[in-house]
Amino acid sequence: MPALLIAAAVLAAQGVPPARVSSGTAIRAEANGALEAYLLTPAGRPKATMIIIPGSGPTDRDGNNPNAVKAAPYRKLTEALVTRGVATLRIDKRGMYGSKAAGNPNEATFADYDGDVRAWVETARRRTGQKCVWVAGHSEGGLVALRAAGGPNVCGVVLLATPGERLGDTIRKQLRANPANAPVLASAEEALGELEAGRRVAVTGLHPALAQGLFNPAVQGFMIELLAQDPAKLAAAVKRPMLIVQGGHDVQVGTVNGEVLKKAAPKASYVLFPAMNHALSDAPAERGPNLATYAETDRPLTPGLTDRIAAFVTGRK
CATH class of the missing domain: 3.40.50.1820 (Alpha/Beta hydrolase fold, catalytic domain)
Incomplete structure (x- = not known):
């Protein structure tokens, strides 16, 4: 399957690297x-x-x-x-x-x-x-x-x-804009709808790019809050x-x-x-x-x- 393009503006769960060197x-x-x-x-x-x-x-x-x-x-x-x-x-x-x-x-x-x-x-x-x-x-x-x-x-x-x-509207646009997402689009939009309704989603069966990225269980709580912002x-x-x-x-x-x-x-x-x-x-x-x-x-x-x-x-x- 071609590489998926999944909402670049969404929080990703991962370890924190060392602090950068900065001026100031x-x-x-x-x-x-x-x-x-x-x-x-x-x-x-x-x-x-x-x-x-x-x-x-x-x-x-x-x-x-x-x-x-x-x-x-x-x-x-x-x-x-x-x-x-x-x-x-x-x-x-x-x-x-x-x-x-x-x-x-x-x-x-x-x-x-x-x-x-x-x-x-x-x-x-x-x-x-x-x-x-x-x-x-x-x-x-x-x-x-x-x-x-x-x-x-x-x-x-x-x-x-x-x-x-x-954010939900933006994510849908990003998902639909990339033809590579076609095989997972329905499941992604269904999961997104659940989060918008304030419900966590099980990632079993989701494509890894969705399960480990956009719908990573570690960030679903914040995603629910984020999707609720107007x-x-x-x-x-x-x-x-x-x-x-x-x-x-x-x-x-x-x-x-x-x-x-x-x-x-x-x-x-x-x-x-x-x-x-x-x-x-x-x-x-x-x-x-x-x-x-x-x-x-x-x-x-x-x-x-x-x-x-x-x-x-x-x-x-």
């Missing part, structure tokens, strides 16, 4: 010493401070993960933002890398992530002397950022390649400033997602970078060459991306 100063969350992040500050008082929440699965604070992602988009973004006067805190998710002491990452819940962000907001605010802190989320991390938007001392939200549609509803509830950043060549979170978020939150600022992909770099539109850029360590961020974000969070919009 490692700090612990003041409300939870088991959490680690890297703080990068400009010379003098920052114009703004922003937390970056990673995307799904074993994504580290630099934006890399063991699944052939080496482009380090978060590290590149923070190193560019600091030259524009913006302090950044890029976090390791609980149970992973520098935060591995916080528990099993496969048992994390959205409530856990909510508490972690609150702790990081206070830590970042005190470390940088800001009255409030911006919360940015990439991909699945954008959902966490949206949930944090109403919290104390949050200036506003920056959404980077964040789903606007419900990004548009979350966006509509945000009362603070919000910037929605979408890439025209994003093959994981397509342009419809940015459009859905903007429709739900019409007062939000919205910017589309026509050639930007999910790794925040300009890339070919074709899927294969596009995904290949994820492994290019020297590939630059999309031109104008850093300036647009810096202008928004420093009030120059």
